[in-house]
Amino acid sequence: MIRLLTFVSLLLLGTVSAWAQTTDTTPAEDREALRKFFQSKFPDIPLDAYKDGAYIFDPKARAQFEEIEEFPPWEFDVEEGEELFNTPFKNGKTYADCFENGGIGIAQKYPLWDEKRQEVVTLPYAINLCREANGEQPLPYEKSDLLKVQAYMAYTSRGKRIEAPEPTGKALEAYKKGREYYYSKRGQLDMTCANCHLQHAASRLRYELPGPLLGQTTHWPVYRSKWEELGDIQRRYKECNKQVRAKDLPYQAEEYRNLQYYMHLMDVGLEFNGPSSRK
Amino acid sequence: MNKTILMVTLLTSLFLGACSSGSDNAQTPAAGSAPPENSQAAESARLPLSEQAKQALEQAIKHYEDFARQHRSFLWRDTELLIAQTKEALQKGEFDLVLQSAEKVEKEVRLMQGQVEFAKKNWRKFMVNP
DSSP states (O other): OHHHHHHHHHHHHHHHHHHHHHSOOOHHHHHHHHHHHHHHHSTTSOGGGGGGGGGGTOHHHHHHHHHHHHSOTTHHHHHHHHHHHHSOOTTSOOGGGGSGGGGTTOGGGOSEEETTTTEEEOHHHHHHHHHHHTTOOOOOSSSSHHHHHHHHHHHTTTTOBOOOOOOOHHHHHHHHHHHHHHTSOBTTTTBOHHIIIIITTTSOBTTBOOOOSTTTTTTOSEEETTTTEEEOHHHHHHHHHHHTTBOOOOTTOHHHHHHHHHHHHHTTTSBOOOSEEEO | OHHHHHHHHHHHHHHHHHHHHHHHHHHSOOTTOOOHHHHHHHHHHTSOHHHHHHHHHHHHHHHHHHHHHHOGGGOBSSHHHHHHHHHHHHHHTOHHHHHHHHHHHHHHHHHHHHHHHHHHHHGGGGSOOO
8 A cells, every 4th residue: 555655656746747847937937936046045135236237246346337327428328319319200200209108218118029010129129110110221230329319218218117018929939939048058168148147146257247137138228348338238148149159140130039028027127227337 | 664665766767767778779770770871971981082071061061051040049159160261171172171170060060959959858957947
């Protein structure tokens, strides 16, 4: 009898374990688990602080960051961005005509799932879609006025909370693809994004402290001292790819947009504080 | 009770071990039938070195491009550079180097393929699971 019971228990245990591996989790569950992970790893750091990335782990770097933010290097870009944002296209319309609420205070909602296009749309991508819809040429995603417009739009969202509806259907599929990208090994160094930004968040990688996954999407576009200019999160994706000796993808590739969507959904509820500055 | 649990665990391990070695055996080619790669290699070895090098490079490029079409997000940064260098070596007539480099490209494609397979089965291992 005891043997039979033991055998049945083991069988049940195996079945439950197999079920747990095949049953997928929802974005809300993933988000909750991620927050619990960071809160148990760094119990002294409040959830809202994660918007400042790796600076929460290094008081000296944080002090420098706060000094920089007093006279932020992105300030002129925001001013120019506002001018560009309000300059009419050749057809007389402006960027404001393309966006909800005239494009003001909406950056915290991006990237979002676009039901009509059936794809994830990031803010720079949406800016270029707006240009094309109004007969203008799309702008390059790096070193261009597009980043200034994005910086201005981000500035109008400062202090708002990251928001996104819980995805279903194809949006959920895009989320899952982005999530799988984050946790897949790639490049000659055979590394996942999670190796640096989850497992080794707050550990030194040479001199640098990798920012934690939580809060990685709250502050873009960013003026990086290394770049000496504004850049978007996808420029950082490209850099990460290169650093692990993987081939980077083009800006706004579907894979990058899905990845950004996954990361955005992990940050829902955190304060949006873009544009910002980083080392 | 403890003995019973120990026995069941042991039997389960033996059973799993047998399954695992069985699946390994399933991948082994049947005795007496030479794998197709070997016959291809033997045929290739009869060719002049320049022709062997050219064929090896073409084959490696084909494998790389086939992989790239399906899995562009798993490509490695330097493989295209290696292919370009191998092409140069072919033009210079450095056939031994071409053969070595073509083999390296093939190896890299196999490793990239391995990452794709690993991602399919194991990506959740790195995630914080609820």
